[in-house]
Amino acid sequence: MALDLDIRHRQGAFLLDARIRSDGRLTALFGQSGAGKTTLVNAIGGLIRPSQGRIVVNGRVLVDTERGIFVPKHKRRIGYIFQEGRLFPHLNVRQNLLFGRWFTPRRDRATDFEAMVGLLGIGHLLDRKPSTLSGGEKQRVAIGRALLADPQLLLMDEPLASLDEARKAEIYPYIERLRDEGGVPIVLVSHSVAEIARLATSIVVIADGRVTASGPAEEILRHTNLFPQSGPAEAGALIETRVLRHEDAFGLTILQAKAGPLTVPRLDLAPGAPMRVRLRARDIILSLRPPEGLSALNVLPGTISSIDEPDGASVDVTLDCGGDSLVARVTRKSVERLALRPGLAIHAIIKSIAFDREALGRAPVTTDV
Template sequence: MSLDVDIRHEQEAFRLQARFHSEGRLTALFGRSGAGKTTLVNAIGGLIQPRQGRIVINGRVLVDTRRGIAVPKHKRRIGYIFQEGRLFPHLSVGQNLLFGRWFTPRRERVADFDGIVGLLGIGHLLDRRPSTLSGGEKQRVAIGRALLADPQLLLMDEPLASLDDARKAEIYPYIERLRDESSVPIVLVSHSVPEIARLATSIVVLSEGLVTASGPAAEILRHTSLFPQFGPAEAGALIETRVLRHEDVFDLTILQAKAGTLTVPRLDLSVGAPMRVRLRARDIILSLKPPEGMSALNVLPGTIVSIDGPDGSSVDVTLDCGGESLVARVTRKSVEHLSLTPGLPIHAIIKSIAFDPEALGRVPHDDHP
């Protein structure tokens, strides 16, 4: 998937000036409320017409104000998922799903009903009405309805914002499967760092109507400066691992990464299963020597690559641990006390508690462009 955006738009007192290129299977538009995420996604979907610029998806020009091109929203072949499922209450789940097909010419219908139902795990819901569904179930049905319209792009405008943590945990795996097993690229609007860390392959950061950064998720999430409202609390490294073994007697799982082994609470995954882990900068402690007499189970040897300029009392220290890039947020006093400099061997100590459920996600596959 390729998405090229270069637009300017004014709406009352708000001004959006967004320019970026993404080739991710799931591109996250990230920023706090009022940053311009929804305005941008509405421009892509055709709900608003930007004053100036271009929008191109997979080489297909949707908007080019200079050439007078503005493809109507009903011809853009874009599925849109809102914060609420917006299902028809008088129709069953099965009827809601089939409604999406009415907007696609019969000769162009290629989406497999049974395949999408199986992908989203909603086969047992087909005869039920929306009023009997949980929030997570409603969103899965809404995603299925959008997919059955054979879209060329799926827009998700904070689809999990109205769900509690339990319902989010329920729907995360289905969005991961959709990202990895469907041929439909996704643009996800979010203001949650854990959410984009788990789901995104590419990230576009917005602030006050401007794109402040864009690129692969692993690269963007390493820079705490890009997330000033979350910063050291949430930013960090994304590490791809596989399940090495389980230690059932301790209810733990051992993950194998390039950097070494990581111990996490027991995961219901088979040995060899891929797993993406987020190591937050705030959860990493640095030691000049291999630690002894500590309860922390995760210690990764590495080398200091760089030390960013100070941000108040703290700095970001970038590490190379066996080819993995990690970031530790430490105080300027610690840097001076330990005489930390680039090239210095170091040990990164990570608490097991850092591996919360939202920090763990399925590794994106490269099966689709």
């Protein structure tokens, strides 16, 4: 396991009681403000000493209160990225990057400087001072500085929270490359469903200091009841696709999923490129028959797998569409009127607004044979 954690920690009236085991390449800690996410990563990073418990990273015991083990933060080999880059203003980018190596023994310095600079696309920034960089560029430099310390784990505490949408769009691809090519497990703190849907391979949901759910991203995001703080309709399905072709005359791209072709706004990707798509439960309409005369371009045939217990006026209907699992949130009245039931053939109509840019991201590269 990249991370094996079982701790309890009290701060005033707040009690953090968390048990996490993850071997995911990018594990997202999700929860509303005050849930305990930052306290948790501070415990992993050595910024606080848990009242009780154990923390193991890549097989190395960092904390074991029963055995009296507490590895100081500067000896943990953990990189920490904050909301702001926290670069040294008097040093240029190259000097900021190399500063990360000072705390790593020479024999343990494995990260290649040029390769890391290329991975993050910051080669043209090396001679510039932090004051001349955009927010996204500062964060990429901060990530590079952390990676050059050859960490065994990279903690990212809401690294995009202070960025506007344009800067977020700039840095998303670099975090995806780190996830797939960097070779360092990442723990990302976030309160954005769209962000974790795009980036995470596994998700840990935290509420009131406790872990309420954990598992693969595609499994956790299907359960709309786990995300009440963001509105239950924010959750939905993650679909792995590949770029099939572009329709430049209409500004569209056709993606190929197990469920069938999906039409999305034009993407600047070559045919064959992997792409992850989030389909929100609120953006799917169900029809008993193939629809005709609609403006919607995406209609996927499928079969109802399950219908959850009613929650107020809404019901979550899970569909099997050619091997892809989709979730539609509909009213209880619609379930009764259409006589929806497991095993029933159905058509899922996906609204065009489902394909917002933030929900479209590079699919994680699998290492499975």
